[in-house]
Amino acid sequence: MSHSKKAAIFNKDEAKVNWHDKALWYVREKRDNAAHGVKGWEYLRDTASKIKGNVLSNLDNYLIEFEANAIKNNIKVHWASNAEEHNKIVHKILEEHNAKNVVKSKSMLTEECHLNPFLEAKGIEVVDTDLGEYIVQIAEETPSHIVLPAIHKTKEEVDELFQEHLGTNPSNGNPEYLTNEARKHLLNKFIEADGAITGVNFAIAETGGIVVCTNEGNADMGAHLAPVHIACMGIEKIIPKEADLGVFLRLLARSATGQPITTYSSHFNKPAEGTEIHIVIVDNGRTEQLSREDFRSSLHCIRCGACMNTCPIYRRSGGHSYDATIPGPIGSILSPGKDLKKHSSLPFASTLCGSCSNVCPVKINIHEQLYKWRQIIVKEESQPVVKKSILKITGKVLGNRTLYNLVGKSARFMLKYAPRFMVYSKLNTWGKARELPEVKNENFDTWYKINRKNNG
Amino acid sequence: MGRDAILKAIQKNKPSLIPLPEINLDAFEEPIDLLETFKEKVALVGGRIIALDAIKNIDSEIQKLYPNASKIISCIKESNLGTISISEKTNPHELEAVDLAIINGEFGVAENGAVWISEDNFPIRVLPFISNDLVIILNKEKLCSNLHEAYKLISERNRTFGLFISGPSKTADIEQCLVIGAQGAMSLTIILV
Numbered sequence: 001m002s003h004s005k006k007a008a009i010f011n012k013d014e015a016k017v018n019w020h021d022k023a024l025w026y027v028r029e030k031r032d033n034a035a036h037g038v039k040g041w042e043y044l045r046d047t048a049s050k051i052k053g054n055v056l057s058n059l060d061n062y063l064i065e066f067e068a069n070a071i072k073n074n075i076k077v078h079w080a081s082n083a084e085e086h087n088k089i090v091h092k093i094l095e096e097h098n099a100k101n102v103v104k105s106k107s108m109l110t111e112e113c114h115l116n117p118f119l120e121a122k123g124i125e126v127v128d129t130d131l132g133e134y135i136v137q138i139a140e141e142t143p144s145h146i147v148l149p150a151i152h153k154t155k156e157e158v159d160e161l162f163q164e165h166l167g168t169n170p171s172n173g174n175p176e177y178l179t180n181e182a183r184k185h186l187l188n189k190f191i192e193a194d195g196a197i198t199g200v201n202f203a204i205a206e207t208g209g210i211v212v213c214t215n216e217g218n219a220d221m222g223a224h225l226a227p228v229h230i231a232c233m234g235i236e237k238i239i240p241k242e243a244d245l246g247v248f249l250r251l252l253a254r255s256a257t258g259q260p261i262t263t264y265s266s267h268f269n270k271p272a273e274g275t276e277i278h279i280v281i282v283d284n285g286r287t288e289q290l291s292r293e294d295f296r297s298s299l300h301c302i303r304c305g306a307c308m309n310t311c312p313i314y315r316r317s318g319g320h321s322y323d324a325t326i327p328g329p330i331g332s333i334l335s336p337g338k339d340l341k342k343h344s345s346l347p348f349a350s351t352l353c354g355s356c357s358n359v360c361p362v363k364i365n366i367h368e369q370l371y372k373w374r375q376i377i378v379k380e381e382s383q384p385v386v387k388k389s390i391l392k393i394t395g396k397v398l399g400n401r402t403l404y405n406l407v408g409k410s411a412r413f414m415l416k417y418a419p420r421f422m423v424y425s426k427l428n429t430w431g432k433a434r435e436l437p438e439v440k441n442e443n444f445d446t447w448y449k450i451n452r453k454n455n456g
Numbered sequence: 457m458g459r460d461a462i463l464k465a466i467q468k469n470k471p472s473l474i475p476l477p478e479i480n481l482d483a484f485e486e487p488i489d490l491l492e493t494f495k496e497k498v499a500l501v502g503g504r505i506i507a508l509d510a511i512k513n514i515d516s517e518i519q520k521l522y523p524n525a526s527k528i529i530s531c532i533k534e535s536n537l538g539t540i541s542i543s544e545k546t547n548p549h550e551l552e553a554v555d556l557a558i559i560n561g562e563f564g565v566a567e568n569g570a571v572w573i574s575e576d577n578f579p580i581r582v583l584p585f586i587s588n589d590l591v592i593i594l595n596k597e598k599l600c601s602n603l604h605e606a607y608k609l610i611s612e613r614n615r616t617f618g619l620f621i622s623g624p625s626k627t628a629d630i631e632q633c634l635v636i637g638a639q640g641a642m643s644l645t646i647i648l649v
Contacts, residue, residue: 023632038567040483050477057474060466073615079458131638132629148629155631175633186639191552207615217585217625217640224582225548235462240476242611246604247479249620250567260497260568261603261622264585264640269615272581273544283462291469 002345007317011433016154021315023151028309030258031359037260038250048247049363052300055238056290062205062238063281069208073270076278083113086282090115090197090230091122093278097228099124099195103186105212105219106130107199108146108303109232109282112325115197126197127189129218131182138165144319146326147256147305152318186218196222200233200279201302202248206241209269210279213252213262220266230278231268235286236299248302251361255304289337294372298333300362307356307366313349322346329356333369336377344381347373408443415439481604490566490599491648497569498646501623502636507596507648514647518558518591521645525555525589531578532560532593548582557587561646563598565606565620571646572610574618581617585625590641592621596648 011017035041055062067077078093080086086109094102102119104110104126116126116137128137132149136142138161143149150158155173162168162178166185171177198219202211210231212219223229239248253259271277290296308314308328319327324335324343332346347370350356356366397407415423416439424431442450498505508517511534518537529551530538535558542551559578561571571592573584584590600606603620610618625640636642 026632038484039486043480043483047477047479050474053474054476057471059470060463063463063466079462081458081461085458129639130629131627135629148632150629151632153631155633158630173630175630175635178630179627179635179638183637183639187552190639191549209615215625216627216638218638220585220619221582221639224580224585235466243604243607246602246607250603257628259501259622261501261565261570261620263501263623263625264619264621265570266617266619267615268617270617272617281462283458283465287462287465287469290466293471296471 001323003317003321003323003349004345006321006323007313007349010318010321011316017316017318019154020152020318024309024315027148027257028306028359031255031306031309032258034254034258034260038254044247044251045361045363048251048302048361049297049300051239051244051247052362053297055240056236056296056299058240059235059238059290062240063235065205066203066208066238067281069206070279071208073208074277075208075271076276078278078280080280080282080284082284083282086113086232086280086284087115087118089280090232091119091124093228093230094119094124094195097195097276099226099228101189101192102126102195102197103129103189103193103218103222103226104197105199105214105222106133106149107197107232108143108325109199109234109284110197111143112284113232113282115232127186127193129186129189129222130214130216131179134182134186135161142320142325144327145305145308146303146328152320187221190221190225193222193226195228195230196226197230197232198223200231200237201252202239202245203233203237203279204240204242204245205238207269209242209267211245211249211265211267213249213265215257215259215263217264220264223266223268224272227274228276228278229268229271230280232280232282234282234284236301252302252304255306255359255361285338289334292337295333295337295369297364298330298337298366298369300364301330301334302362304361306359306361310355310359312351312353312355317349322349329366329370330360330364333364333366333373336373340377341381344377347371347377405443405445412439412441412443479604484602484604486601488566488601490601491596493566493601494564494569494599497566498623499569501569502626502634503569503623503644503646505646505648511593511649514593514649517647518556518645521591522556522589527553527555528558529554529556529583529587530558531583532558534593542580542583544579546580548580548586551580551583551586554583554587556589556591557583557641558591558593559584561592561594563600563606563609564594564646565601565603566599567602568620568622570606570620570622572606572618572620574613575616576614584621585640587641589643589645590624591645591647593647593649
């Protein structure tokens with residue numbers, strides 16, 4: 001189903017859409033406040049973008065350096081070309097430790113690889129321990145936002161889910177009560193766990209260490225209680241030096257939620273006595289994206305979600321309308337590289353306003369890449385007849401002055417005098433859920449000529 | 457198998473070398489009062505900050521703040537409040553019901569209210585997360601302005617496990633309502649001495 005069709009479903013509940021829109025815009029405003037408080041913010045973004053540019057141009061050597069340093073520190077390193085290999089590697093490690101109860105902290109990569117169903121089919125319980133991810137897991141859904149996974153759920157919906165799954169009392173959606181009940185439940189899961197899986201925010205070539213950022217503390221609770229910690233990362237998570245974290249950690253949380261830093265930024269360099277750390281380095285289409293010059297810089301992404309919070313389309317269509325692991329503007333330039341046919345409607349889910357590129361902490365030219373995907377998609381994928389013919393006609397009209405003037409005149413006439421049912425018909429998508437502006441008698445051209453005469 | 461294929465694909469598809477940028481740290485310098493900024497940011501991230509005149513007053517201060525704490529682990533020699541002793545050999549699962557942990561912090565970062573703590577400050581890694589409440593003792597002279605400075609300060613450390621901790625554990629995953637106390641410690645008090 002195309003993005004627009006799924007967005008139409010999300011838009012059926014107008015009050016919820018309005019809430020979603022405002023809640024995300026509020027996060028965008030918090031990001032602005034935080035960014036404006038940092039001297040040299042734009043230089044910081046610029047530096048981050050350049051470091052990522054260097055990383056992609058030297059990625060093979062950095063990965064080799066990272067691996068060698070990690071191994072020196074008793075960390076075990078694995079490589080997976082695709083999702084299937086990744087899942088098998090994780091399963092094998094768990095099997096070797098006879099692990100049956102696994103706690104997992106947020107990792108978009110394991111979502112992308114569909115790790116949970118793979119492990120569950122092998123009889124391993126996987127509990128997502130980030131509160132938002134826990135909510136979508138028990139709701140049998142997927143995250144609708146990469147930083148705020150359950151942003152599409154109301155507190156009343158969470159209340160009902162917890163009553164059903166945790167046996168909580170009805171609370172009218174009291175966030176403190178519900179969070180505390182989840183805390184108690186998840187503490188038991190952490191204590192019982194015999195394996196922990198986390199994502200990786202940054203992997204440092206120079207030291208062979210990894211950094212994992214959370215606000216809840218769930219990654220650390222899992223990793224330090226279980227005998228084995230498996231950290232899964234895409235190849236693009238590498239940064240050259242530890243000092244580069246100074247740049248990236250200053251940008252990440254401010255861009256994501258407007259916090260100056262996440263509560264916990266944990267630096268794992270060596271396993272604790274008697275425990276193991278495994279790192280799985282995953283390609284799964286990333287080297288292919290690296291080959292596409294126009295889209296390569298999408299691999300700079302540090303998964304802050306700022307482009308989603310600011311996007312007028314995302315805010316009003318919800319993350320699930322993108323039907324992709326990573327939704328929103330960044331997802332719309334990553335997903336077509338993985339499956340052009342399935343995701344061909346995503347680059348059109350944008351007004352090309354450029355707000356995403358303006359807030360991106362690593363300066364990915366997201367809106368330009370969306371435009372470039374469109375050029376490829378209209379050539380390679382068949383487009384809806386209505387869109388095709390309207391664009392053809394538009395092209396003709398805009399290319400012909402007389403025709404353009406004539407069409408303008410008749411449109412103004414129609415808007416003024418045609419009956420409502422004709423103007424607000426199915427053909428006029430601009431008339432959906434909005435009143436068209438009042439029509440003036442002349443177009444800009446005539447107005448300008450008259451006024452120029454009058455004002456000399 | 458995966459390794460060679462991935463490295464080969466990168467070699468084939470990567471652009472020609474783009475140099476690493478020189479970072480001009482002067483661009484981030486601003487005249488700030490380190491102590492005042494740090495205090496302000498700790499409050500912003502949901503932490504509590506208390507300045508003491510003398511370290512010998514620590515215990516009475518902590519008792520005032522956490523009167524009901526009974527299972528206490530102290531990792532600092534200046535406090536006598538500890539009721540449970542732990543070592544590197546302690547099974548982390550035994551810390552499930554700890555009420556309060558008291559540890560030393562190495563230095564604070566003014567721009568974000570974070571404190572660097574590492575395995576040198578607590579023998580069991582899970583302690584600052586699993587303890588219901590956490591107290592960090594910090595020398596008020598040990599503050600730096602931003603993360604660039606912070607990474608210089610930890611560049612020579614023995615790298616095992618360490619973290620920047622900024623405030624208590626928190627979440628806003630239910631309708632964007634901020635709730636303090638998610639999976640990690642429910643409160644964080646920084647005592648400046």
